[in-house]
Amino acid sequence: MNDKIPRQYLAATYRQYPIMPIEGKGCRLIDRQGKSYLDLTSGIGVNVFGYGNNDWQQAMIKQIYRLTHCSNLFLNEQAIECARLLCEKTGCERVFFANSGAESNEGAIKAARKYSHDRYGENRSEILTLTNSFHGRTITTLSANGQSVFHQHYMPFTEGFQHVYTNDINDFKHKLSSRTCAVMLELIQGEGGVNELTPAFVNEIQAICKERDILLIIDEVQTGIGRCGSLFLYEQYHLTPDIVTCAKGLGGGLPIGAVLFFHKTKDVFQQGDHGSTFGGNMLSCTSAIYVLTHLNEKLYRDIRENGIYFKQELLKCPHVEAVSGRGYMLGIRFDRPFAQHIAHRCMENNLLVTTAKNHIRLLPPLVLTRAEIDEAVTILKGILNTEP
Ligand SMILES: Cc1ncc(COP(=O)(O)O)c(C=O)c1O
Structure with missing residues (x-):
């Protein structure tokens, strides 16, 4: 279905994942085939409170009417x-x-x-x-x-x-x-x-x-x-x-x-x-x-602590050599140059990540929970376990 998307009208400046998100809730994006993804990209560090936040929507609607x-x-x-x-x-x-x-x-x-x-x-x-x-x-x-x-x-x-x-x-x-x-x-x-x-x-x-x-x-x-x-x-x-x-x-x-x-x-x-x-x-x-x-101090503290936890869990995954960054801006360095390949495998397994140079880069919504971190690490570990 996605292959039929008429991309020819857009300047060909981006290498895009072959999915088209059409709605979202919290840290999840749903594509037009109804497949749901845990999103650790947040529109490249933009959607700080995730998707479908009702209070934000109401604030926007009110201003649109004014x-x-x-x-x-x-x-x-x-x-x-x-x-x-x-x-x-x-x-x-x-x-x-x-x-x-x-x-x-x-x-x-x-x-x-x-x-x-x-x-x-x-x-x-x-x-x-x-x-x-x-x-x-x-x-x-x-x-x-x-x-x-x-x-x-x-x-x-x-x-x-x-x-x-x-x-x-x-x-x-x-x-x-x-x-x-x-x-x-x-x-x-x-x-x-x-x-x-x-x-x-x-x-x-x-x-x-x-x-x-x-x-x-x-x-x-x-x-x-x-x-x-x-x-x-x-x-x-x-x-x-x-x-x-x-x-x-x-x-x-x-x-x-x-x-x-x-x-x-x-x-x-x-x-x-x-x-x-x-x-x-x-x-x-x-x-x-x-x-x-x-944004508030409690959220900042959660981000700092969750970032440390996320790093520790990622370091337990095979092929992971180092994790850089702070809070919810993390870079995973592997023991071989396969970040792009891993990012694609993540997408196939309902996890969205981005890359920077030869790193997987994680920029999740700031509201990402510990349970969602665990879910992401489980998916990534499963993928890395199958890599030779
Ligand atoms: C540190 C930094 N500065 C500037 C930019 C450019 O921002 P924009 O794409 O909104 O022009 C980016 C985008 O990734 C960035 O990461």
């Missing part, structure tokens, strides 16, 4: 409230709303360059990012990505990025120069294979940045909004960033991105400096308000 969009020509109650919540919960002082992670990072990059230009003039616009990093797919964020696979086809790319070897402070110091205006980091690299940055590396970077008035940008598009067991992962690293970007889980299923400006950067953007037609969209912001007011 207004969904007016643009930034007018004041917008939902955008103001959503920004207020982000400021109150993080200590940031202003928020710019975008529509995706890449756009949020574009906003952060523009703000960092403007901050530097306003104070130091030209020739101080370089941004350091890390090898294996992923910040998006716009022409500028492709340049930021520290993976050569993204630096093909679309020349000329945006200039002004240097890539530092991950967790190598000497390389960082070597690439730092009088031209550097900012450093942009994912504290756990998601697409790059769930690689954790060491606190020592990040702390030293922060100290150097503060000393030289270089901005520290933390890309929390994947790690943020509860995913690693706190609203943002920089909290667990005890950092005081200048700019934080987020998206994915913030909208809980609707598209939204945000750039959080802390004290130093709060007034960089002035009228006309940046914008987006859909930025601060009323429906997306209503959804983000729902997410921000329903």
Whole structure:
């Protein structure tokens, strides 16, 4: 049946699993043949409260009946409230709303360059990012990505990025120069294979940045909004960033991105400096308000504890060499390069997982229970047991 889906109308940019989910409840997705799957992908880290959440649906319906969009020509109650919540919960002082992670990072990059230009003039616009990093797919964020696979086809790319070897402070110091205006980091690299940055590396970077008035940008598009067991992962690293970007889980299923400006950067953007037609969209912001007011300390603690439990159980499976990540952002490394094959076998066995490089990557809804973890591990173990 799925083979008859007329895919030819869509740009062929994605390698897609041959299933078409049409509804969901909790952490389960149901495809159009009625087959139910335990979903450990949550729309790549988006559906933080799972599927079919009645309270969320009611909040959305109420807003749809009022207004969904007016643009930034007018004041917008939902955008103001959503920004207020982000400021109150993080200590940031202003928020710019975008529509995706890449756009949020574009906003952060523009703000960092403007901050530097306003104070130091030209020739101080370089941004350091890390090898294996992923910040998006716009022409500028492709340049930021520290993976050569993204630096093909679309020349000329945006200039002004240097890539530092991950967790190598000497390389960082070597690439730092009088031209550097900012450093942009994912504290756990998601697409790059769930690689954790060491606190020592990040702390030293922060100290150097503060000393030289270089901005520290933390890309929390994947790690943020509860995913690693706190609203943002920089909290667990005890950092005081200048700019934080987020998206994915913030909208809980609707598209939204945000750039959080802390004290130093709060007034960089002035009228006309940046914008987006859909930025601060009323429906997306209503959804983000729902997410921000329903995340809580108990859920964060559960995510942290369940993440540790999940790791321990996964490490008991055959072929599993290591499990990286924190909370509900986990990467499984095997003793052979067969993550894609295992992901397909999982799907055939009603378990949905994603991959990152040669890892299975798990990004479940944040409401995943211990019983569901056990169920997932049982399925995975069963599959791995049959692999030679
Ligand atoms: C860390 C990080 N930054 C940026 C992005 C880009 O986000 P989007 O796909 O919403 O543009 C992603 C997407 O996976 C991401 O993981």
